[in-house]
Amino acid sequence: xxxxxxxxxxxxxxxxxxxxxxxxxxxxxxxxxxxxxxxxxxxxxxxxxxxxxxxxxxxxxxxxxxxxxxxxxxxxxxxxxxxxxxxxxxxxxxxxxxxxxxxxxxxxxxxxxxxxxxxxxxxxxxxxxxxxxxxxxxxxxxxxxxxxxxxxxxxxxxxxxxxxxxxxxxxxxxxxxxxxxxxxxxxxxx
Numbered sequence: 001x002x003x004x005x006x007x008x009x010x011x012x013x014x015x016x017x018x019x020x021x022x023x024x025x026x027x028x029x030x031x032x033x034x035x036x037x038x039x040x041x042x043x044x045x046x047x048x049x050x051x052x053x054x055x056x057x058x059x060x061x062x063x064x065x066x067x068x069x070x071x072x073x074x075x076x077x078x079x080x081x082x083x084x085x086x087x088x089x090x091x092x093x094x095x096x097x098x099x100x101x102x103x104x105x106x107x108x109x110x111x112x113x114x115x116x117x118x119x120x121x122x123x124x125x126x127x128x129x130x131x132x133x134x135x136x137x138x139x140x141x142x143x144x145x146x147x148x149x150x151x152x153x154x155x156x157x158x159x160x161x162x163x164x165x166x167x168x169x170x171x172x173x174x175x176x177x178x179x180x181x182x183x184x185x186x187x188x189x190x
Contacts (some may be wrong), residue, residue, distance in 0.1 A: 052187035059116035082109030088126035092133035
């Protein structure tokens with residue numbers, strides 16, 4: 001093989017390798033998640049932990065709140081769930097720059113929602129609303145500033161989506177303690 005031919009072969013191989021890398025990069029981008037999909041999957045993960053835990057407590061224990069130790073004035077089990085649902089509505093509305101579509105009762109949920117079935121329905125509806133809100137977040141508005149529902153000025157939609165998750169998991173931890181205090185193994189631990 002002459003030097004000129006070797007040079008052509010190397011150039012062709014170089015372009016072939018470069019084209020392969022380009023195609024692989026395009027395929028990887030195509031198979032990756034969008035911001036919307038990634039955030040929604042995070043909500044789904046939280047939902048798969050939170051809803052079964054919420055449902056694990058029998059209805060006659062939904063008014064349970066620890067009383068020994070430093071638990072004075074804490075929310076009952078049912079109130080924990082209603083609070084998370086109310087804040088879901090509040091944050092979802094802020095993401096979409098709307099008013100909450102239902103009564104959030106100063107972040108405690110509506111007083112008319114009392115039974116386990118009503119609380120679970122309120123929770124599930126709030127999660128459906130959160131999914132709707134997250135579907136409006138994309139690469140173009142992810143870091144755009146919106147009014148904080150908590151009176152803190154402006155925050156990003158990304159920060160609000162993260163707050164949905166951290167807030168729910170904070171209360172999930174409390175719910176796990178309540179469940180175990182009542183001899184119930186949380187579903188995720190079974």
